[in-house]
Amino acid sequence: MKSQRHSLDKSIRYPRVVFIVGTGRSGSTVLDLFLGQHPTIQSAGELCNVVKSGWVGGEFCSCGERVPLCRFWTEVRKIWEELTGAKPEDYESLRSLVEGNRRTLWKMLRNDRPEMLLLSGKEPGEFLAYAQWTAALYRAIAEVSGKTLLIDSSKNPARALALVLMDHRLDLIDLYLIHLVRDIRGFVWSQRKSFQRDERAGVAHDLSPRPVWKSALVWLFVNSISERVIARHDLERTLFLRYEDFANDTLQTSLKLASFLNIAAQPWLEMMTSHKPLQAGHVVAGNRVRMQRHINIKPDNDWQTHLTTFQKVLCWFLAGWKARQYGYTWEPVAARTTTTGGHTLAGPHYVHSPRTTLDTVATPSENQYGLHKP
Numbered sequence: 001m002k003s004q005r006h007s008l009d010k011s012i013r014y015p016r017v018v019f020i021v022g023t024g025r026s027g028s029t030v031l032d033l034f035l036g037q038h039p040t041i042q043s044a045g046e047l048c049n050v051v052k053s054g055w056v057g058g059e060f061c062s063c064g065e066r067v068p069l070c071r072f073w074t075e076v077r078k079i080w081e082e083l084t085g086a087k088p089e090d091y092e093s094l095r096s097l098v099e100g101n102r103r104t105l106w107k108m109l110r111n112d113r114p115e116m117l118l119l120s121g122k123e124p125g126e127f128l129a130y131a132q133w134t135a136a137l138y139r140a141i142a143e144v145s146g147k148t149l150l151i152d153s154s155k156n157p158a159r160a161l162a163l164v165l166m167d168h169r170l171d172l173i174d175l176y177l178i179h180l181v182r183d184i185r186g187f188v189w190s191q192r193k194s195f196q197r198d199e200r201a202g203v204a205h206d207l208s209p210r211p212v213w214k215s216a217l218v219w220l221f222v223n224s225i226s227e228r229v230i231a232r233h234d235l236e237r238t239l240f241l242r243y244e245d246f247a248n249d250t251l252q253t254s255l256k257l258a259s260f261l262n263i264a265a266q267p268w269l270e271m272m273t274s275h276k277p278l279q280a281g282h283v284v285a286g287n288r289v290r291m292q293r294h295i296n297i298k299p300d301n302d303w304q305t306h307l308t309t310f311q312k313v314l315c316w317f318l319a320g321w322k323a324r325q326y327g328y329t330w331e332p333v334a335a336r337t338t339t340t341g342g343h344t345l346a347g348p349h350y351v352h353s354p355r356t357t358l359d360t361v362a363t364p365s366e367n368q369y370g371l372h373k374p
């Protein structure tokens, strides 16, 4: 594998990136891994955290090694540094200004001229540096993996919007957006769980239960912003997907994904026919499921028995109107979905409607994931 800039062929210089946008705990890691079973696709996890958690923080890769010892990410870092001449710490500073600052998100929503975006207020070229270094990360992954499609399941709408600018205004990447949505009650139930820090198991920090009302408002806010981001991108390169549809009818979902990405569905169909579990490769950040040896897709039903009636009513009172736009009803999706397709369900009312509908996929250890797209 060559690491000189001039050696990069066209598919690497102009990487095709599939970005999953939406809330956390929506099944994005499982969808990411499912997509990555295709021979032309590299599953990369939450790339927004690779530099901070992996290169700088030294957290575990799903291959079982800490990132600084993982051959895949070591090679990616080497190529990235050759391409950019930058330090990971400097990139991380710019990345947090773009993706971790709500004011930058509003600026990007109001102004689509990235060359005019001021991040720290000191230098007007900061966004351009962020964009070029981010594109270099995708290029390095494409070169090391040899794959033509990369999955980034970071989900952060601010990163998604920055990528839209990188595609439309800077011509650095070829971007595909998947808006992944999980039933609000499944999301809220997932947020009610607590986890203790266990790096080897993929839990980087202690996680405390979140109040139902807070989770419901987060679900509403993040999905609403995700819709605004999606509306900024080309219709034919956006897709709405409900996790429940993916998990309940993975076959139809895989056909839609193949059509969306213009690739053959056969490798996914063969994998499903053989009942092989998903393999996690080299995923640094994301749901702890990535650290499991064998991963299966399973429906998201736990919330139905674990949430109280009051908690379900509170969810529906706060955000039921938005859930209905995504095709959810008071009755769980699983009870209504047929095995012949997820497009029986309505999608969100984007400024432009996504053209396809996908369903969701869940993990073996936790049924907390749900997706769908119109």
Ligand SMILES: [Zn+2]
Pocket (backbone or CB within 6 Å): 061, 062, 063, 064, 065, 070, 071, 072, 073, 281, 282, 283
């Ligand atoms: Zn690894």
